[in-house]
Amino acid sequence: MGRRTRWAAALTAAGLLAFAAPTVGAQAVSASQRIDLKVLVVDDGGPSVAAIVNELDLTGTPYTRVVLSDPKRPTITAAFLSGTDSLGRAEAKYQAVVLPNNAPFPAGSAEMAAIVGYEQTFGIRQVDAYTYAQPAVGLNWASNPGYIGALDGMDGQVTTAGLSGPFRYLKGSVPFENNDPNVVESYGYLATPLAAQAAGATFTPLVTMPIPGAGGTQGVLAGEYDHNGVSEMVLTFAYNQYQQQYRLLARGIVDWMTQGVHIGFDRNYFEQDIDDVFLPDDRWSSTAKCTPGDAASACKGTPAASEIRMSPADVAYAKQWEQAHNFTFDFFFNGGGSDDATQNGTVDDPLTDALLADKTSFRWVNHTYDHPFLGCVQNTATVPWSCTTSATGATEWVSQQTIETAITQNVQWAEKRGISIDPTELVTGEHSGLKTLPQQPVDNPGLAPALAAAGVKWTGSDHSREPQQRAVGSALTVPRYPMSVYYNAGKVADEVDEYNWLYTATAQGGSGICTANPATTTCLPAPLDETTGYADYVVPLEARIDMGHILGDDPDPHYAHQSNLAEDRILYPVLDTLLSDYGNLMAADAPIVNLRESAIGTELQQRSAWQNAVSSGRVTAYRVGNVVTLQAPAGVKIPVTMPTGTTQTLLLGTRAVGTSYAGELSGWMSPGSLQSAVTLRLASAAMPIVPPMRGPVKVNAAHVAPAAITPKQLASVAKKVPLTPAGVAKLPHTAG
Known part of the structure; x- marks a missing residue:
């Protein structure tokens, strides 16, 4: 029995086909029905469902997860899905349903029948996380024309319907990763929609890809299948949570299934910290393979090379670059570096003069006076x-x-020179004072009281050591990503030499660190070319890593050093590539959000408080008609995404909801004065239209799929595939 036949049989068994179901969609959703703002996830343990769960976690969208392999899992029944609230209103307990595929239950399943009936009754949407192209989902078989196989390195394209709908924040291109040409990283089924859909059914392609060898005919990667009162987003390719192609679509998948009204929100963040401003940085020695002058270096007895310090021309270039890219650097400064250069004001320092003359062009953050180890x-x-x-x-x-x-x-040094800072922000030199494994497994006991006495609320930490925000007394950390642009390199040649030392085997002249630590470090097959290796390999690799953070709703900042803005200015190629790639992918209404340290710390703090409230069951969120009601513990802000035109109702008047981003309104919300809950009013009660169910399910025998047809699952797709040298060579913006 085919899936569509089984579905019809299940509905009949449940008594749902004995009469025509009521019309659903914008016209049929009753203004008195309560829709709880929570997602139901039916999990088969595959990477595609896990990726959607990851997006819900990142954005703070509540969900209930039913793991199919769990023998103690609840049975999905009508009572599990809906009921009656305390006011006698019909209550839908979930605003969307995520299934691993279009029919994950056995033939004749009462659970599938319950889900279908629920979706029809309340106008609830369903995402098929990864399904086979077949008539049961409105598609032809993936043949004549069609394609079944790896999609690595191929390019998807958002359709006109997708760009005007759930993927409006994209420019259109959805490139698929090909990090390792020797590994199949994505697999899928490219097929065309049925020319003759079942009565009343429609299929709208949202993302397509040219079918290989089919003369430009487009196969569906993602589409909306509306039929018999049910609306499904059909995804015909396998993916995991780390892949760029999924990360580009993740926001739209959640937005589509929640019909643009949901808890949680998504931003694309990037902040660039520049450490050691005013100080010089020690220089890498290509002969000794270490850094003379660095107290922690193995360069004992090696004469120190000339130090690296910005020039006035570098300051002018930084200002010009910011203006050209509409982006602001965060300068983490050490006033002692200026005092040393000016001999406490007795001689002129051109760098100090240039930085002070353009001090309003940058954001300034305390990096301690003279960078001591604390x-x-x-x-x-x-x-x-x-x-x-x-x-x-x-x-x-x-x-x-x-x-x-x-x-x-x-x-005090900054105040005397009119440099505007937030005294609650800090990054200590080398993030010192915080625990540093393996030598220092605990924080300096004097750090927390010193931060409190100095009024510090936010202090930077190294993301590679401590990826999560934590308390240090009354202060909170802000994890910062280190970049593969080294503090001791101002010239491309030095950067490449050090990179080769770290990432090649001893037999190739390297340190052998990568050989000794294969679980965490990948050896290069050969040393990078001193002239071209930086542009051809390091730049695109670092830009791709940073892009993953941006598309992963990750506000944590990245840090480099003033040395990287000097001499060959080696940081700029990374930033140019990153921002160019971003601009090629994202629409203008989804710009990069560039927050300062205190704002990032606050964002992380609010996320933690919200997740704690959700996990402890202390959140209420539902919609009745065009009114959304939200309640959380006192002091906990609520993240929301709402359609344009939504307002918050106060005791007196209204106020705006969040800010505009990616074609919607989103942000953190709190109750108004003398209110215990947040009340939002949508501009319209209408929900996106689901074509009405016109009667019993009609099955076209010619389009019935074979029984138990399931999409192919590859172990290689389920895991993150590191970007290899061969994969880097295929990235765009790679110098030839």
Whole structure:
């Protein structure tokens, strides 16, 4: 029995085909029905469902997960899906349904019948996370014309309907990753919609891809199939949560299934920190393969090379670049570097003069006065360094007073020179004071009280060591991503030499670190060319990594150093590639959001509070007609995404909902004065139209799929595939 036949049989068994169901859609959803703002996820353990769950987690959208393999899972029945609330209103407990495919239950399943009846009754949409192209979902078989196989390196395209609908925030291109040409990373079924759909049914392609060898005929990757009072988003390709092609579509998938009204919101964030401004940075030695002058380096006895420090021309270029790209750098400054260069104001320092003359062009953040190490007292006689201990074996710590002075002295230095800063923001030198494994497994005990005394609320941490925000006394960390643009490199040749040292085997002249740590580091097949290796490999690789953070709703900042804006200005090619690629993919109404440290810290703090409220069951969110009601514990802000025109109802008057982004309104909401809940009023009660159910399901025997047909699942698609040198070579914007 084919899937469509089984579906009809299940409906008949449940008594749902004995009469024509009521019309659903915009006209049929009763203004008295309550729709709870939560998503039902039916999980088969595959990567596609996991990817959608990941997007719900990232955005803060509540969901209930039913794992099919769990013997203790609840049975999906009409009572599980709907009921009656305390006011006697019909209540839909879920605003959308995610299924692993179009029919994940056995033939004649009462659970599938319950889901279909529920969707018809309340106008609920369904996402088929990954399904076979077949007539049961409004598509022809993937043959004549059609394609079944790997999609790596191919390009999808959002259709006109997709660009005016759920994927309005994209420009149109959806390139598929090909990180490793030796691994199948994505697999799918390209087919065309049925020329003759069942009575009343329609199929609208949303994302397509040219079918190989079919003369430009487009096959469907994503489409909307409306039939018999049910609306499905059909996805015919496998993906995981890390892949760029999925990340580009994730926002639209959630927006489509929730019909543009949901808890949670998504932004594309990127912030660029520039550390050590005013200071010089030590230079990598290509002969000694270390960094002379760095106390933690193995370069004992090697004469220090000339240090790297920005020039006035570099300041002018930074300002010009910002203006050209509508982007602002965050300069993490050390006033002591200026005082050293000016000999405490007795001689002129052209760099200080240039930075102060253009001080309003940049955002400024405290990086301590003279960049001291603020953790344990370092013993640099050992390699790597170790913590100095007392005669009794106790760790010796940099004092609380030393930490506090390093912070406040820099604040005072900025105030005297009219540099505007937020004194609650800080990044210590090398993120020191925070635990640093393996040498220093705990924070300096003096750090938390010093931060409190100095009024610091936000302090940067290294994302590679501590990816999650945490408390340090009364302050919170802001994890920062390190970049593969090294602090000790101002010239391309030095950057490539150090990169080769880190990522090649000893037999190729490298350090062998990659050989010794295969689980975390991949060796290059051969050293990069000193002249072309940076542009051809390091730049596109770093840009792709950073793009993953942007598309992953990740506000955590990235950091480089002032040395990277000097000499060969090696940071700019990465940023140019990143912003160019972003501009080629995203529409103008979905710009990069560039927050400063305190705003990022606040965003992370609000996300944590919201997730705690959701996981503890202390959130109420539902829609009745054009009114949305939201309630959370006192002090917890609620993330929302709403259609344009939505307003918040106050005791007196109204106010705007969030800000406009990607064609919608979104942001964090709180109750108004003397209110305990957030009440939002949509501009219209109408929901996107689901074609009405006109009667019993009609089955065209010629279009019935074979029984138990399921899409192919590849283990290689289920995991993140690292970007290999061969994959980097295929990326756009790679210099030839």
